[in-house]
Amino acid sequence: MKYRDQIERAAALIKKSTGFYSLTGAGLSTESGIPDFRTPGEGIWEKFDPIETSSVEVLQNNPRVFYESAFNRFASITMAEPNPGHYALAKMEEIGLLKGLVTQNIDGLHVKAGSHQIWEVHGHLRSGYCQGCKKRYPFEELVHQVELKRIPPVCRNCFDVLRPDVVLFGDPMPPIFYEAEDTLRSNCDLMLAAGSSLVVYPVAFLPRLAKKLIIINLLPTEYDHAAEVVIREKCSKALADLAEALATN
Numbered sequence: 001m002k003y004r005d006q007i008e009r010a011a012a013l014i015k016k017s018t019g020f021y022s023l024t025g026a027g028l029s030t031e032s033g034i035p036d037f038r039t040p041g042e043g044i045w046e047k048f049d050p051i052e053t054s055s056v057e058v059l060q061n062n063p064r065v066f067y068e069s070a071f072n073r074f075a076s077i078t079m080a081e082p083n084p085g086h087y088a089l090a091k092m093e094e095i096g097l098l099k100g101l102v103t104q105n106i107d108g109l110h111v112k113a114g115s116h117q118i119w120e121v122h123g124h125l126r127s128g129y130c131q132g133c134k135k136r137y138p139f140e141e142l143v144h145q146v147e148l149k150r151i152p153p154v155c156r157n158c159f160d161v162l163r164p165d166v167v168l169f170g171d172p173m174p175p176i177f178y179e180a181e182d183t184l185r186s187n188c189d190l191m192l193a194a195g196s197s198l199v200v201y202p203v204a205f206l207p208r209l210a211k212k213l214i215i216i217n218l219l220p221t222e223y224d225h226a227a228e229v230v231i232r233e234k235c236s237k238a239l240a241d242l243a244e245a246l247a248t249n
C-alpha cells in the first residue's frame with residue numbers, strides 16, 4: 001500500500017473506532033533530540049548498557065555511579081521540546097478522537113504538547129522523592145544538588161538518597177500502569193503504536209489488549225504481522241499527516 005493510502009486507511013479506522021488509544025515510545029522523541037534505545041548506530045544501548053547505570057541496584061549500591069551517568073542523561077532530557085508528532089497526538093485528543101495515550105517515555109513531552117489523558121507508565125522527570133522517608137521534591141532540587149556536587153543528592157529531612165520519579169530497571173511497575181492496562185482491556189478497540197520497538201515488557205503486552213492495531217515505526221516490530229496498517233515513516237511526519245487527514249475528512 002502507498003504511504004498516502006496507509007494514512008487514509010488509518011484515518012478511516014480511527015473514525016470508525018469507539019475506543020481509540022495510542023501507545024508511544026522513545027522513537028517518537030528522537031526528533032526532539034532524545035536518543036532512543038535501539039535505533040542502530042544512534043540508540044543508547046549501543047553506547048552503554050542502561051542496566052549497568054539505570055537500575056535500582058546501582059542506585060542503592062552505588063548511587064554515585066547512577067548520578068554521574070544515568071542521571072545526567074535524564075537531566076539533559078528535560079530541556080527537550082515536543083515535535084510535530086507530539087502535537088499531532090494532542091490534536092487528535094482535542095478533536096475528540098483519541099481517548100488517551102500510554103507512553104513509555106519519561107521525557108514529559110506529551111504533557112508539554114498539551115495532551116491530557118496520559119499514562120506515563122515509566123514515570124517522568126518532573127519530580128523525585130527520598131528513598132527513605134518518601135518526602136517528595138521537584139526534579140530541579142535533584143539537579144541543583146548535583147550541580148553543587150552534592151552527589152548523591154540527599155533528603156533534607158532524613159539525609160537518605162533522593163531518586164527521580166522514573167521506573168528504573170528492577171523497579172516494580174507503578175499503579176498507573178495497571179490503571180492503563182484496565183482501561184485498555186475494557187475500552188480499546190483500536191491502538192496506534194508509535195515509535196516503539198514493542199519489546200520492553202510488560203508494556204509490550206499492551207497491544208494485545210487492542211482489537212485492532214496501527215503501527216508507525218521506522219523499523220519492523222514483532223507486532224507488524226498483527227496490524228491493520230504498518231506505516232514505515234518518521235513519527236513526526238506520519239502523525240502530522242494523520243492528524244490532518246482526521247481534521248479535514
Ligand code: NAD
Pocket residue numbers: 024025026027028029030031034035036037038039043044104105106107108122194195196197198199200216217218219233234235236
Ligand atoms: P526503543 O528504542 O526500543 O525503540 C524505538 C523504536 O522507534 C525503534 O524501533 C526505532 O526504529 C523507532 N524510531 C526511532 N526514531 C523514529 C522516528 N523518528 N519515527 C518513527 N520511528 C522511530 O524504544 P521503546 O520501545 O520506547 O523502549 C525503550 C525504553 O526506553 C522505554 O522503556 C523508555 O522508557 C525508555 N526510553 C525513553 C526515552 C524518552 O523518554 N524519550 C528515551 C530512551 C529510552
